[in-house]
Each structure stands twice: as C-alpha cells, then as structure tokens.
Amino acid sequence: MSVIDVTSLHGTDAEIIEVPRERRVLGLAVSFWPKVLAPLAIGLVMLALWEAVVRVNHIPVYILPGPILIVETLFKDWDTLSVSLWVTLQITFMALTVAVALGVSISVLFSQSKWIELSFFPYAVILQVTPIVAIAPLIIIYVSDVRVALLICAWIVAFFPILSNTTLGLNSADHNLINLFQLYGASRGQVLRHLRLPAAMPYFLGGLRISGGLSLIGAIVAEFVAGTGGRASGLAYRILESGYQLQIPRMFAALLLISLTGIVIFLVLSLISHLCLRKWHESAIRREN
C-alpha cells in the first residue's frame, strides 16, 4: 500500500494542526472559573446568612453554633479531632484496600467459571442489601477486637460495588476480540491479562469511586454502633461524645471533618480514574462538540 488515504485523515487533525489554546487566568482556562466561582459564591452567601441568623436571634451555641465558631472549634480541638480523624481514615482505607483486593480477585474467579458466579453471586447481593446498621451490632458482639469489627463493617459496605462492577467489566470484553484471541490460540491467562482486565478497568474505577465514599460511611456507621471509648476513637465517637456533653460546636466540627474527608476521597479517586483512562476511554476524553 502506498500512501494514506486523504479522505480518512480527518480523525487526526488535532495532531497535525496546532489548535490555538484557550486564554488562561491564574493557570486555569477562562471557561473553568464560573464552575468554581458560582458554587463558591452560593456557599459563602449561605454561610453568611447562617452566621447572621445565629447572631441576630441570639441562638445559644448548644442549639446551633455559627460557622465561625465551628471553624474556631475545629482549630481549637484539632489535637483530639486529628487523632480521631486518623483512626477513621485507617479503618476507611483498610476496608477499601481489602474490598479492592477481594472484590477484584472474586470477580476474576467469577469470570473464569460461570458456575462459581451462579453459585456465589446471590450471596454477594444479600451482603449488599442487608442494612449495615442492622448487622453491625452482631459483628461487634462476635468479633472481640473492635477495630477488626469496624473494619469488617466498613468492608461489607465497600465490597459490593467493586465486585459487581468488575464482574460486569470482565464479562463485557468485545466478543470479536475474544474470538480473535481464540484464533491465535491465547490461553485463559492471556485472555484475562491482555483483554478482560483492561476492558474491565473503566468499570472497576467506577466501582472504586462509589466504594471510596461507602467505606467512609461504613466506618462511621460502625463506630456509631460500637461507640468505642478511649483516646483512639474515630470521628463518629467524637460526635456521640460531644452530643452527650452538649459540646455542639465540636460535634459540628467533627461533622465538617467527615464531609471534607469524603470529598477528598472522592476527588483523589476521580483523579486516579482520570489518569488511568485519559488516553483511551470515552468518559475521560474532552470533545469539542
């Protein structure tokens, strides 16, 4: 074959013609700023309103503290809160790690045998649909080590999205590509490594983003149920404790910390997902139209 057909070149225009770049402000594209500024403005207005309502009506702090007091408390009680945050983070990340390891291995097992999938998948569903608050007390009774019990609770919540998404991904490799691998006499291992696992990647990452948030929720719920005392207790215990002691500003500060943690986990996992898929997957590719 001689030369490239000119008629079919339009797909790579971007590589050939240098498109003028968008104007930037402070390193970010002009079109990006409204996305940040608009919600930020709304947030500030709401916080100012909250502060005003609390001050004008002289609402006592044990009923509703203002946002300024909450942030002050966050800094003032940082020593206690940061220890609790660390405990909760440990449980969350261990649960997520175990969920990823087990979720991926079990879905690989499912993809290798329809029988195993048929036999075990319903039990995974049962694990998912049973509310964690209902089984957490049992787990805490049966498992003597509280940290292990918390880990199990958080894991149960985080496990299913990874399992079901990855299983779906492993089974959705292009049928013709599977035929092609067959044609070249590929082994099961080769099909798994070079075809099924890469094809499952976007599904797995989708599951991971959900599970990241869920493992935090699982850890918090389990802590609430367990209500462990002592210094090495998580953020949920700080909320309970502050409630009993009517230290409502600290309760709000702990709540704020949980929300921020959830947001950071989501952003980090989204970034990982984007970095893994940006080269090829539709979801990560920016389009002109």
Add this chain to the structure above:
Amino acid sequence: MNALRARAEETALPAKDETPREKPVVALRQVSKRFSNGTLAVKDCSLAVERQSFISLLGPSGCGKSTVLRMIAGLGEPTAGVIDWPSATYDAAGRPMRDLGFVFQEPTLMPWATAIKNVMLPLKLAHVAKSEATARAREALASVGLAGFENAYPRELSGGMKMRVSIARAIVTRPSILLMDEPFAALDEITRFKLNNDLLELWRRQRFTVVFVTHSVFESVYLSERIVVMAARPGRVASDMTIEAPYPRDEAFRTSTLYADLCRRVSHALGEAIAA
C-alpha cells in the same frame, strides 16, 4: 466470450487447465453447520481454496458466508463434513496449526492500546520476543500505509485507518491465508475504493491467499479471481465462477466495459441464487 466461466461445484474434479493445480490451502468437503437453535446455516458446502488465489464468497445476508469463513478460521466446528488443511502441520492435540489472519467487519481493535500494540498482539500471544515483535509490527503498519501512526490510539484514527490497523494485525504473522469478513462494508465508498486497491497491491506483493466475504457484486468482481455465489436458507454454494480479467486492476478497470459486463453476469448469478 470466455471471460466468465461457470465451474463445476465439486472440488475433487481435476481442473481443465494445462498446468496441474497446486494442492489447495484449505478444502471444505460437504460441510454443514447447524446452530444449537436448530437453524441449518450451511448445507453441504464444498470449496477448495487454491494457494495464492483471491476468492470472494458472495451472497445475500443469511446465506452462511460468514459462518463458512468462521469455520475455516476454527471459530465453530462444522456439524458435518470435513475442513482439510492439506499442507498444515498438526499440533499435539491433533488440531491443524492454521496459519491464517482474520479481518472482522468492524476493526475490532483494543481501545486501550496504541496502533502498534494492537498490531503486536498476535506476536505477543505467540511469545515472540518484544524487539522482534516491535520491528515486525512497525513493518506491517508501514505496509498498510500507516508509518508514523504507531503511537496513535484507535479513537484518534478514522474508520479507514482503523481498518488498515486491523489488516496490519492480520498480516503481521505472515499468514498463508487471509480471511476477511465484509471488512469494508462499513466504510464510505471513496475510502473503500482506496482500500480495495491497496489490498490488491498488498496481495500482489505478499502472495498470500485471500478468502473475502462480501455482499457487494461490484467489490467482489473488482477484487477476485474467483467468485463463489451462495444462496440462503439453507446456506449453500449456488455457483462458482472465474473472473478472467487481468491484474493489476485499477480505476481504469472499474470503468471498463469488461468490468460492467462481468458485474452484470455475477449479478445475474446472484439473482438466480436469491430466487432459487
């Protein structure tokens, strides 16, 4: 006019040419295929594919031409009959070591891999050393006119270019037979014409055997030395004709009266196959 000549369907008959025919690359004898739902997709199909020939399987949709091609490729065993590879070696399990390339209707590329990684796939699966695989994949891409696009992802390529990558992947193992399942059906006509010419050029240079499935009379006449017309329900060989027009075939051939005449005759045969 002897440009077109109906040929006996039975493959075992000696050819009437002066020179004796070579052993076929692959021969189907009374091959039938019934799907598990009971449909008889192919009935008593016999076909000998001569070495280095360019054969088209032409027929309406549902005539089993793709099924025949897939059976040749080893994707689905025939329910009756034999597919014989006279000069193939056999592996330990007694299966013929088919030395073939397959091009699907869709480019069927791995979206997460660059063009060169896609082309390297058959070599990687055969445990060819990476440096050699890279060199051969580069060469295959160059031979389909895609030198310089090694690191492009499939999404960055147009439909025609993706199909070229798919062809490069099929020829990278230097197969003796290339099986193509309506490879250009989804492309626009201008791109298809270009790819037709490039495929003929590649075939002329590398001398592999081609079995080309198509539903286009014009495409099959332009490309082939021989056209096997198939009829549907059940899928069977309706007629087998030789296209006696010289190669190289080019755009001048496309507008010649000979081409028009051949197309008319093949259309007629196809019409009879559909009516039968």
